[in-house]
Structure formats: C-alpha cells, structure tokens
Amino acid sequence: TDTTPYVPIPLCTRCHPHPALSLLPSSWCPLSPAGPQTTQLLVEPPWRPAVLWDLVTLTCQGSGTAGATTWYKDGQRWWQKGPDHLFVTKSGTYTCYRPSSGLSPPMSVLNDRLVLQVPARALLEGDRMTLRCRVTQDMSVTGVRFYHKDKDLGRPVSDTELSVSPLQLHHSGHYHCGGLVGSGMSQWQNSAPVTVTVHGEHPHIFTSPLLPRAFHGASAGGSLRIHRGVPPQSQLPQHPEPPEAPSPPPAPLLPGWAVGGGPTEVPAAPAARRGGLP
Structure with missing residues (x-):
C-alpha cells in the first residue's frame, strides 16, 4: 500500500515569461511559475473546478516521456506509468507527476449540484x-x-x-x-x-482558440461590471469509447520510462483515504 504523502501546491503563483513558451501548443496557459520546466495539469473545457457532467479531459504536460506520467487522485498514488491524457469519470482532486519536472498543481473535478x-x-x-x-x-x-x-x-x-x-x-x-x-x-x-x-505582472500572452483572450490596457481604480457578452466556450470533440485501462500496479513512487498512448479512459479508482477540495 502506498503511503506517499500528498504535497499540495498552490494553483497559481507569480508567472514569469519565457521565450520557449511560444513553442508550446496555443491552448497551453501556465497556472504555475517557471514556464515549461514545471509540470502543468491542463483541463478541457478550460474552467475550474471542472464538473463531472462535462466531458472533462486532463492533460499532464511536462518534461520526459508521456508514458512516464504518474497520476494521483485525492492525495494517493493512483496510476503509475499512465498516459498523459485522461478522460475523467470520477470526481476528486487530481495531480500528475513527471520525473524531470515534478508534481503539477491540483485540479478538482466536482459532482456537486x-x-x-x-x-x-x-x-x-x-x-x-x-x-x-x-x-x-x-x-x-x-x-x-x-x-x-x-x-x-x-x-x-x-x-x-x-x-x-x-x-x-x-x-x-x-x-x-x-x-x-x-x-x-x-x-x-x-x-x-x-x-x-x-x-500584477503580464507574462507572455497567448492567442488561443480554446481560451478567452485577455483584455488589457485597464486603468487603475477599475470597478466591477456586469457584461452581457460572454466569451465563446470551447467544444471538446467526441471520442469513441476506449478500452478500459488496467489498475495501477504496486510499483515504486518514481515511474519508469515507457511509451505512452493517446487519450485513454480513466480506470475505476481505488477508494481514497483522504481528499476533497484543496
């Protein structure tokens, strides 16, 4: 039984620009510092917390091979040597780990009313x-x-x-x-x-079909306003039903290197000892 402690990481700290960010996919947007050297957990549709009744996809983005991804759910190691994409079918708090770039910030998937x-x-x-x-x-x-x-x-x-x-x-x-x-x-x-x-700082700005474009040039002393217009939401394409993936093996914490697959359905998760919203 794995007893590795869960290390919470703030969802977003100060963001710093990095020239290499322009080489990443247009839908990538940092939620934690240090640019591409930090493991990121991307969510589609791009809203947080995610909700289970959406078609939610989590993508672990970091250094190393996709097959070297380790997934955590509710603070417990859940899937070692897993793929870098998951279709989420269970509510909980997810993080992912890549050997060269560390642990990602958490992402919650809720099933509340x-x-x-x-x-x-x-x-x-x-x-x-x-x-x-x-x-x-x-x-x-x-x-x-x-x-x-x-x-x-x-x-x-x-x-x-x-x-x-x-x-x-x-x-x-x-x-x-x-x-x-x-x-x-x-x-x-x-x-x-x-x-x-x-x-307060403006890092590298992206133009993305998946994320609403930021509005800039605001004056100091801005106030709260209600807007009728809402940025368009991204639409995630439908995928055929993938085969069920195996349960996570009882292996050491650091994942080995393997060739990762494409989008894979999340397997049934073991019962978590502790969890909830970070």
Whole structure:
C-alpha cells in the first residue's frame, strides 16, 4: 500500500515569461511559475473546478516521456506509468507527476449540484474574468447571486454568468454563488468557494482558440461590471469509447520510462483515504 504523502501546491503563483513558451501548443496557459520546466495539469473545457457532467479531459504536460506520467487522485498514488491524457469519470482532486519536472498543481473535478467556475488560466490585472454558476443537467437554478468574500455582487444580467472587468489586485479572494436549485420544489443552495488570485505582472500572452483572450490596457481604480457578452466556450470533440485501462500496479513512487498512448479512459479508482477540495 502506498503511503506517499500528498504535497499540495498552490494553483497559481507569480508567472514569469519565457521565450520557449511560444513553442508550446496555443491552448497551453501556465497556472504555475517557471514556464515549461514545471509540470502543468491542463483541463478541457478550460474552467475550474471542472464538473463531472462535462466531458472533462486532463492533460499532464511536462518534461520526459508521456508514458512516464504518474497520476494521483485525492492525495494517493493512483496510476503509475499512465498516459498523459485522461478522460475523467470520477470526481476528486487530481495531480500528475513527471520525473524531470515534478508534481503539477491540483485540479478538482466536482459532482456537486451547484458549482461556481472561473477560467482555468493565470488571471492578470486588466483581464476580464467570467464567473459561471452551474447546476447538474437534470436541475435548474434561478435567482442566482454571486459573492466575493461573502459580499453580494448582485444578480447577473445573463442569469448564470457574471464578468468582472477590468481585474484589479483587490479582486483576489474567494468567490461563491447561490441560487434556488430544483426541478420542482426549489431550495436555496450555495456553491463551494473558489479562490482567485489576480497577478500584477503580464507574462507572455497567448492567442488561443480554446481560451478567452485577455483584455488589457485597464486603468487603475477599475470597478466591477456586469457584461452581457460572454466569451465563446470551447467544444471538446467526441471520442469513441476506449478500452478500459488496467489498475495501477504496486510499483515504486518514481515511474519508469515507457511509451505512452493517446487519450485513454480513466480506470475505476481505488477508494481514497483522504481528499476533497484543496
């Protein structure tokens, strides 16, 4: 039984530009420092926390061979010598490890009835940040309110989405949303809080078909605004049903080198001893 301790890593710290970033795919956007030398855990659709009722794909990006990827779920080693792509079928908190670039920041996949989502990218001063309050597909939500540090931001014009623009440092902190959830008798529910960090430096800027383009040139003293327009969301193509992958072997912590496969469905995970949101 593996007893390797789970080492939490902040979702995003100060981002630094790096010339090599221009060589990466256009959908790549750093959530932690040091550019390509740090293992990154990319999520598609590019929102966090991810929700299980979306078709969620996690991609481990770092130095070394794709087949050298080790996956962790809820703080426990879960799949050694796994592929670098996963189709997620279980809720939990995921991280991945590559020998040459280390452990990635965590990514949570929730199956809650009500979830607040923010863009899964580094958020900079002058950007626009869209907040999304979402419910499971068999439910509806009305009367949505958004909160920043428990302060009511009011009702959004578009019912379930609200944009903060231009972002300023004081917009950092935890956000959550609430609303009347139900298909018949509705009850008020609140989402789990999501922590947002706004950074004052502008690293290398990407133009991506998958991520909303940042807005820049904001003046100091920006305020919270509600916008009717919402950046288009990316669409993940459908994939044929892949074969079930084997369970993780009881091997040493550091993965060996092997040739990784393409997108693979996540195998059934063993019961986690501890976990939850970071």
